[in-house]
Amino acid sequence: MRWTFATGTIIPVFALLVLSACSTDYDVTEVAPAEHLVTDEHAGHDHAPGEPCYETDIESEQPLTGEETTSIDEEREAAHAGHAHDEGDRNHGTQWFFNQPWAAPFIWGKLVRDSLVFLALAVGIFFATRKRSKR
Amino acid sequence: MADVHPLQVKRLSKRFPRKRGLGSVQAVSDLSFAVRQGEIVGFIGHNGAGKTTTIKCLLGLLKPSEGSISLWGYTPASRKVRARIGYIPENPDYDDSFSPMEYLSMFASMRGLSGDDKSWLKLLKRVGLSSWETTGIRQFSKGMRQRMSLAIALQSNPDLLVLDEPTGGLDPMARKEFREIIIEENKRGASVFLSSHILSDVETICHRAVILSRGKLVTEGSMKELLGGENLYRIVVISRKTGEEIEEIIPEADLQSRIDSLRRDNLPIVKVEMALKSLEDVFLSAAGGESK
Amino acid sequence: MKTVFTFSLMTLRMLARRRTLWGILIVIFLALVGISSVPSFDVGNQGRFILDFGLFGIEVGALLLALGLASNLYPRDRETRSLMPLLAVPLARWQYLLGRFFGAALVQAAALIVTCLGLMLILLFHELPIPADLLPATLLIIVEGWFLLSTVFFFSFIASPPLNWPLTTMLFVVSQMSVSEFVGIMPSAPGFMRFVRLLLPHADVFHIKDPIAHGFEIEPVYFIIAIFYGLCYAAFMLSLALALFRGRDIK
Numbered sequence: 001m002r003w004t005f006a007t008g009t010i011i012p013v014f015a016l017l018v019l020s021a022c023s024t025d026y027d028v029t030e031v032a033p034a035e036h037l038v039t040d041e042h043a044g045h046d047h048a049p050g051e052p053c054y055e056t057d058i059e060s061e062q063p064l065t066g067e068e069t070t071s072i073d074e075e076r077e078a079a080h081a082g083h084a085h086d087e088g089d090r091n092h093g094t095q096w097f098f099n100q101p102w103a104a105p106f107i108w109g110k111l112v113r114d115s116l117v118f119l120a121l122a123v124g125i126f127f128a129t130r131k132r133s134k135r
Numbered sequence: 136m137a138d139v140h141p142l143q144v145k146r147l148s149k150r151f152p153r154k155r156g157l158g159s160v161q162a163v164s165d166l167s168f169a170v171r172q173g174e175i176v177g178f179i180g181h182n183g184a185g186k187t188t189t190i191k192c193l194l195g196l197l198k199p200s201e202g203s204i205s206l207w208g209y210t211p212a213s214r215k216v217r218a219r220i221g222y223i224p225e226n227p228d229y230d231d232s233f234s235p236m237e238y239l240s241m242f243a244s245m246r247g248l249s250g251d252d253k254s255w256l257k258l259l260k261r262v263g264l265s266s267w268e269t270t271g272i273r274q275f276s277k278g279m280r281q282r283m284s285l286a287i288a289l290q291s292n293p294d295l296l297v298l299d300e301p302t303g304g305l306d307p308m309a310r311k312e313f314r315e316i317i318i319e320e321n322k323r324g325a326s327v328f329l330s331s332h333i334l335s336d337v338e339t340i341c342h343r344a345v346i347l348s349r350g351k352l353v354t355e356g357s358m359k360e361l362l363g364g365e366n367l368y369r370i371v372v373i374s375r376k377t378g379e380e381i382e383e384i385i386p387e388a389d390l391q392s393r394i395d396s397l398r399r400d401n402l403p404i405v406k407v408e409m410a411l412k413s414l415e416d417v418f419l420s421a422a423g424g425e426s427k
Numbered sequence: 428m429k430t431v432f433t434f435s436l437m438t439l440r441m442l443a444r445r446r447t448l449w450g451i452l453i454v455i456f457l458a459l460v461g462i463s464s465v466p467s468f469d470v471g472n473q474g475r476f477i478l479d480f481g482l483f484g485i486e487v488g489a490l491l492l493a494l495g496l497a498s499n500l501y502p503r504d505r506e507t508r509s510l511m512p513l514l515a516v517p518l519a520r521w522q523y524l525l526g527r528f529f530g531a532a533l534v535q536a537a538a539l540i541v542t543c544l545g546l547m548l549i550l551l552f553h554e555l556p557i558p559a560d561l562l563p564a565t566l567l568i569i570v571e572g573w574f575l576l577s578t579v580f581f582f583s584f585i586a587s588p589p590l591n592w593p594l595t596t597m598l599f600v601v602s603q604m605s606v607s608e609f610v611g612i613m614p615s616a617p618g619f620m621r622f623v624r625l626l627l628p629h630a631d632v633f634h635i636k637d638p639i640a641h642g643f644e645i646e647p648v649y650f651i652i653a654i655f656y657g658l659c660y661a662a663f664m665l666s667l668a669l670a671l672f673r674g675r676d677i678k
Contacts, residue, residue: 114629118659119663122662131673
């Protein structure tokens with residue numbers, strides 16, 4: 001197998017597969033564990049049990065009980081301890097990241113994965129487009 | 136590989152796509168020639184004949200549509216062989232913000248040459264820019280930019296000089312100096328591939344010439360072969376439309392048939408004489424015949 | 428790599444002598460001075476306001492510098508024919524591209540560090556504390572600037588300089604969007620939009636002005652990973668630019 005063939009075809013295809021293998025990406029809200037589901041974005045609207053949440057893409061399987069609601073409220077208050085925005089304001093930028101430390105390893109993993117994929121693509125394209133120098 | 140020529144072009148063709156996908160323009164077609172070690176070869180053709188396209192192909196700036204180019208047995212993509220080439224582009228231009236000394240120092244560093252400011256000053260003196268070494272290229276005339284190009288081309292003591300219209304913007308004195316430098320470089324051992332419109336220059340310094348018309352090779356050979364071959368005749372006739380005299384250069388073999396055809400057309404023939412053969416006559420005869 | 432290094436120094440000297448760099452720097456400084464002069468309704472928030480908008484100004488400055496320095500580099504070299512003597516003899520195409528990129532990247536980084544120092548001076552002038560993360564945050568903006576620079580180089584091989592500006596700016600804006608925001612542009616084709624977003628960069632990882640302005644603690648590993656991501660994406664964009672450049676005839 002020629003090196004140019006390997007780098008020119010297999011690596012990009014593999015890289016795209018790796019990238020697209022993940023249905024979710026950097027949106028923390030899309031992968032938040034159940035106990036972290038109630039966020040500023042999620043709090044603003046209601047939907048029926050079993051109906052997919054438009055903003056989080058995660059199905060709410062059961063209606064929240066009174067106890068759960070209380071515990072989530074407590075967590076939410078805790079999460080808001082360092083939050084500078086007013087109640088109900090939407091997070092923006094990377095602030096969500098620093099507000100939700102549980103998400104850090106998830107995001108770091110994504111960043112490292114994508115970095116390596118793009119690095120492999122860059123190296124592959126560099127070698128695949130090289131010109132022959134010998135006749 | 137002693138028989139490997141510095142430059143060998145085999146069946147080179149280059150097509151450029153037209154805009155909006157309307158076919159393509161054939162710039163060079165099935166061109167083959169070689170530059171042998173120690174030769175100065177002239178590359179002649181009218182405007183748009185494909186000379187610059189060929190030169191750009193052999194420097195790797197353009198990708199040939201068909202055919203192959205070999206520089207000492209390697210493709211133009213090889214940096215090893217390109218390091219052995221000195222190149223003067225047609226209408227050269229450089230970044231205005233630098234001086235010739237700065238440019239030479241940077242080019243030397245990029246080429247991995249060992250040289251100091253003294254040797255670059257000597258080089259600038261050789262090409263006639265000795266009092267301009269720290270002046271910004273912004274202030275240079277076209278001729279001075281040509282000299283600057285020559286300095287860059289000579290900087291690495293190249294084994295092959297590729298010169299694309301190097302004397303285009305120069306006055307007669309500067310042209311003479313350029314010719315002398317080319318001859319000196321050839322004596323040092325460099326092969327030279329010289330594309331030029333100034334046929335007297337080619338005739339003076341070249342060992343061989345390759346004549347191109349409409350992207351095709353018309354003829355090639357040593358100066359002796361080109362100038363000493365078949366006799367040429369000059370026919371002067373009077374145009375029926377404008378009443379002006381028109382001159383034609385005709386090879387001896389075609390002379391009688393041309394005179395017969397002019398007589399049939401009732402065109403008054405003023406004179407028929409043997410032409411003192413110059414490269415210009417050869418070129419006009421060869422390229423003119425091709426374009427008919 | 429000596430060839431690339433020399434050519435990047437040549438590019439650096441060339442760009443430093445152009446008026447574009449100094450013009451953009453003046454615009455950024457005027458913006459920073461303007462931001463610091465806005466009277467805050469709440470004295471307690473003055474520092475946060477200057478930091479937040481100051482870092483935003485530097486980030487936009489990185490975009491302006493990338494466009495101003497690089498959008499015209501290759502087209503100008505090609506138009507003036509100064510590209511030919513370079514590519515014909517001493518430089519391979521990848522060396523040309525990397526040399527031009529590193530030269531512009533060094534100029535851009537130096538300019539951004541100067542603007543960061545300017546922001547520090549403004550904070551000192553207002554007797555406000557300088558956060559420890561301000562310099563690392565500027566470093567992240569520099570890496571974002573390099574990513575933008577590589578994008579500008581990529582577009583310069585397929586678009587004219589006037590078209591390069593809107594294309595790069597559009598990518599800059601889009602790359603700040605989250606997946607759900609991006610899908611929201613065309614909700615009728617969520618799958619397609621998700622796929623496209625996967626390939627587009629996530630420049631929001633460089634966007635840490637809010638956490639710094641609000642005094643959040645940022646772990647050093649975050650800076651390292653975000654910088655690594657930015658450099659890898661810039662390398663990817665440059666490789667795409669190189670693929671286009673290598674396939675191109677220099678007429």
